[in-house]
Amino acid sequence: MSATSAAGSVLMKHPVGLHARPSVKLTKLAKTFGCRIEMAQHAAGPWIDAKSIVKVMALKAPRDTTLHFRAEGEGAAEAVKALSALVERNFDEDHADAATS
Amino acid sequence: MPQPVERVGRPASPGIFAGPIIQLLRREAPDEEADCDALSEEDALRDAIEQATAELGALCDSAPEHAKGMVEFQLAMLEDPSLLEPLMERIMTGRSAAYAWQSVMAAQIADYEAAEDDYFRARAGDLADLGDRVLRLLAGDTDAALPAGAILIGEDLPPSRFLEIDWSRGGAIALMRGSPLSHVAILARARGVPMVTGLGEVPADGHSEAIVDGTAGRIVLSPDATARSSLAESTRAFAEKEKQAERYRAQAAVTTDGVAVKVMINVADPAETAAIDSDHCDGIGLMRTEFLFRDGRPLPDEEEQYRAYRRLLEWAGDKPVTVRTLDAGGDKPIAGLTPEHETNSFLGVRGLRLSLQRPSVFRVQLRALGRAAVHGNLKVMWPMVTVPEEFIAAAALFDEELAAMRGQGIACARPPLGMMIEVPFPALMPKLFGMAGFFSIGSNDLTQYLAAAARDNPAVSGLADSAYPAVALVIGKLAGFAAARRVELSICGDLASDAGKVPELLALGLRSLSVAPAALGRVKAAVCRSRVGGDA
Secondary structure (H helix, E strand, C coil): CCCCEEEEEEECCCCCCCCHHHHHHHHHHHHCCCCEEEEECCCCCCCEECCCHHHHHHCCCCCCCEEEEEEECCCHHHHHHHHHHHHHCHHHCCHHHHHHC | CCCCEEEECEEEECCEEEEEEEECCCCCCCCCCCCCCHHHHHHHHHHHHHHHHHHHHHHHHHCCHHHHHHHHHHHHHHHCHHHHHHHHHHHHCCCCHHHHHHHHHHHHHHHHHCCCCHHHHHHHHHHHHHHHHHHHHHHCCHHHCCCCCCEEEECCCCHHHHHHCCHHHCCEEEECCCCCCCHHHHHHHHHCCCEEECCCCCCCCCCCEEEEECCCCEEEECCCHHHHHHHHHHHHHHHHHHHHHHHHHCCCCECCCCCECEEEEEECCHHHHHHCCHHHCCCEEEECCHHHCCCCCCCCCHHHHHHHHHHHHHHHCCCEEEEECCCCECCECCCCCCCCCCCCHHHCCCCHHHHHHCHHHHHHHHHHHHHHHHHCEEEEEECCCCCHHHHHHHHHHHHHHHHHHHHCCCCCCCCCEEEEECCHHHHHCHHHHCCCCEEEECHHHHHHHHHCCCCCCHHHHHHHHHCHHHHHHHHHHHHHHHHHHCCEEEECCHHHHCHHHHHHHHHCCCCEEEECHHHHHHHHHHHHHCCCCCCC
16 A cells, blocks of 8 residues: 545534543554654644653643644554544543543 | 651542552753763664553553553554654654653653643643653663552652552542642542642651542541541441442432432532533532633633533533632732732632723633534623622623624624622622522622631631531521522532532522532432421
């Protein structure tokens, strides 16, 4: 498979935003892909490494932020799709989890 | 055997434990030396990180569900090359591994502490915890494995170290600093480990045993026979009461003669609600908002406040959440906001007086409350009201902000407005305050003003206790007034959390109590054993 690139965006509805647990899940998922994956709160950037918890948490993205993803390399399209789906699923957390973690 | 030594601090988790003491080591901040061997420092750092990862990995499997998030976050931080890069840069310039780690973590912690959102700010504590673990490993400290069944005495205890200890064999925590609101205190309460914070210097050298009474908030080093026998009695009584209280926590509070009593909770930090099932109380009778206005931090903006209030409303569902506007001043100064050189701060610019003098700060809070009101059963309460004009002025400001927001198309609502009764004037003449939708008695301040004895002065605290009959007289009159006018009256001071006082408060006519979350079961149990007689 040749190198490809992909991009996408998704609205984050998680009640407390991109906090520790969602960030951990997001970076873990990103690391399962070999391609370079970046994310941003604005389409114009700044773009940060979606595999770095330090950088992802530093965004301090609140609820109702639109998260933008872009990826380059093998599996880029799958990576963007998987990360967007994770955000859409509210990081597989229910409200009780969000309140305590 | 050394003489007994007693220290009193703030109760953080109830219960009593006697046993051997372990003093936690104090760590000095690493020096900024600049001639270290980079290769050996790098090795030391990598070893420490590897060891910390192994420890946290083991912890992750055994940690309770509500603490796993913190451990997973710490593990992810350790695995992140972005954290390692600035560390290596510092080590390459000859700094020690400990100094490099300390300074990189300090920068990260400062970044989180400056966050607007209280959730992100709370992560600063998780990072400090991680910072402490790696520094300890770098220093080769030997107290890494803390023994079971002991009393830990130290300045503070990071939550992850709490999680490493086998508490099934008992144990207790006595901290010189710390707070009952800290993460480790929440963990201790959830696990039932007695804990006291804010003890000040504890001269534990030379002592080998102690008793910690987490209910009363005290520690006795080298207890003598008298202290031990009173301990045995309190332990029995405490265990029995806790057993009973647990049974009552989930039940409705109804007296033996069928009078229903509302039992709500006082909350100082939204994190406290995580451990409480909202079905077990009748709502929040007092939500303090001082947690948003922490000393030394930027004032919270509207969005941050709105999110905090909204989260509480979502937790409470359709139950009432009574938010008290900022009650700074007195013993709760905030730099840059409260007056600096007041000779008598308890009688000075505090509570609503301060908000009315600083309307620009107050308006931000009012807007956030107006927006949050559409998300649940919000009530807003003014603190330290003295005269009706203050109530009216505050309500007028609120109405102005609501009108402005409606003009901008912002969703908002006007919640019921009420007031604390803590100043003697409204306590004696409540009929002048017909504009108040509800009242809540702040018994701590009311007591100190009736006794003219400052709360923060131990030399006169006995006077406050002696003033109780006057406080009871005023409460009884207020209850009579509220019943006649059919206006809602509650009490949110420490009196309400004192299970021993509950029968008397009910006899005085109170039917709504707002209590410390830890006292919920005890207070409900006391209600269920009470008989008020006559009609409600």
